[in-house]
Amino acid sequence: MAPKMIPPASAPAFLAAHGWEGAEILPLAGDASFRRYFRVRRADGATAVLMDAPPDKEDIGPFLAVAGHLLDRGFAPPRPLAIDRAQGLLLLEDFGDDRVGPVLAREPHRERAIYEAAVDILAQIAAQPAPEGLPPYDEAAMAREVLLFTDWYLPAMGAEVDDAAYLDAWAESWGDVARLAEANPVMVLRDYHADNLMVIPGREELGLLDFQDALAGHAAYDLVSLLQDARRDVDPALEEAMIARYVEAANVADPLRFRAHYEILGAQRNTKILGIFTRLWKRDGKAHYLALQPRVWAYLERNLAHPALGPVRGWFDSNVPHKLRAAAWAEGAPQ
Template sequence: MPPAASAPRLESLRHWFASQHDLAIAACELRLAAGDASFRRYYRASLPDGQTRILMDAPPAQEDSHPFVAIARQWEAAGLPVPHLYAVDLEAGFLELEDLGDTPLSARFDDEATTLAWHQRAIELLHRLQAAAPTQGLPAYDAALLGRELDLFPDWCLAWLALPTPPSWPALREALIDSALAQPRVAVHRDFDAMNLMVQGETLTLIDFQDAVAGPPSYDLISLLRGRYRRFDAETFATFVDAFRRRAQAEGRLDAELDAATFHHQVAAMAAQRALKVLGIFCRLTHRDHKTGYLARLPHFLNHLRDSLAGLPAHGDFAAWLENDFTPALTRALAREGVE
């Protein structure tokens, strides 16, 4: 369970919620529901009629909730499944949200058949998102942002391992950025992960979309298919990618002349970019933000990076460095940290 907010903030949140519904303070019990990698915390509160709400505590000094509120309202107006906002106080950093329950998509990965079926549902939702969500007002997923994300890998992961950046890094970095920029622009959730898709019956709802940008159609696809919960075999992964390309072409989001090999290369490059970013972020969360549990996920995303580089044969030098230098250094560092 994540740590709760400070007592003064929690008390302020209780008073704020009470004021929204003209309730006595003593009647407002807040139960910690969830936290995430940021400073946000989520609480569940009950109304006299039995309905429940989720209260987001996002301290303004650490979290800017303006993008979340703007996107939530915009996407709800576009007919997309997002939590409804009942009340907002951006100055205080308090939001009252629709309660979507406690079941993320990841909790539905019981067996192979069920897992594949839910991934299909998630990709259906992704098509809806890309078709309906406007890109106006979203920050651009431009070369500067892509580069800052990639630089998390040497700045945090390689620095922790005391490894120099390999000579092959600049060429790979440039190629990954160029590949992303060559793709058309759609609304990108930017963390379209099974923890950020909530299940209610057979329905999926989007959460945690405050970092959305206008960027490549392949990004959210690989966030799902090469996320923290599964490592699909090459054939299954290719089947998902091919089906996504054909539908996106049929609906006009991808060029009708885009061939399968080119799109697979774009997907591999986007997946490599995200895996490198995640390796850096997880090291930063551990060593700068003192959050636990992230180092244990590094080998999983290293495998995702390996799978992605297999589709980028021009960068064999980097792939060889990854096996010969990076992997042994990571294995030693994890052993020192007591991570198996």
């Protein structure tokens, strides 16, 4: 089950040691991990965000390392204000409450401008090589992720398949992606979508969240994460316009090759997400993610239509019938 939103007992002393004695601690959010977030408010009105990452379950080291890389390159992650690694406590700059997803639900006229800004950030990230020390987003990593589909999704549907044939189909499709990522790796934030981007009061740049799992990989991954968002519908016309914007801004040398890689990584990511959402349901009791499965399937079906994914499409056609795809979720969780 999801952790209860009660501040850790060590929080008041941690805050007091760093100039926040007596600050009010208010529940803010949890996420798909064991991390929890609280807003702390001092008597003078100043606010910050407290991250609670239990050390036996989460390591704040990668968050701090990637935040440092982003800050050094001129981007806007929340700045760390105080750190206690032993207790897994981190006090962060407070960006407010305006995640891009809810902002666009209230103010849909801002969608194009915000997506343009988000795409431009990715083009700027891709203009620099990945920082040293980031693990590679290579074939082994991609394979581990797509196995979430066969390890969690298909068993939940009552289906069993041959993992070897499954991985062979993927390897046949993503070989060129992996070669390019190995030759020219960029920093891939891996969960770059509307609910992890912030409109910061009084600032033009978008704030970045949930980047601690960054890897060194292919530039198209974060673009497809943004434009095929599991949590909100992105109009296909906007998706096409933003792909074109990225291709121009990043000076992509071979747009057709890039588009093939975009669809391959989209298929890989969406397949992984179907497995992750099922695992969150079955293992962690977080059933609310299941409502997102039909949207993810719609993205995946579009990805699989690209010729570069012929082997993977063939495997899906042979092993995952229509009744086990989006149709399985039409009336809620399968029984």
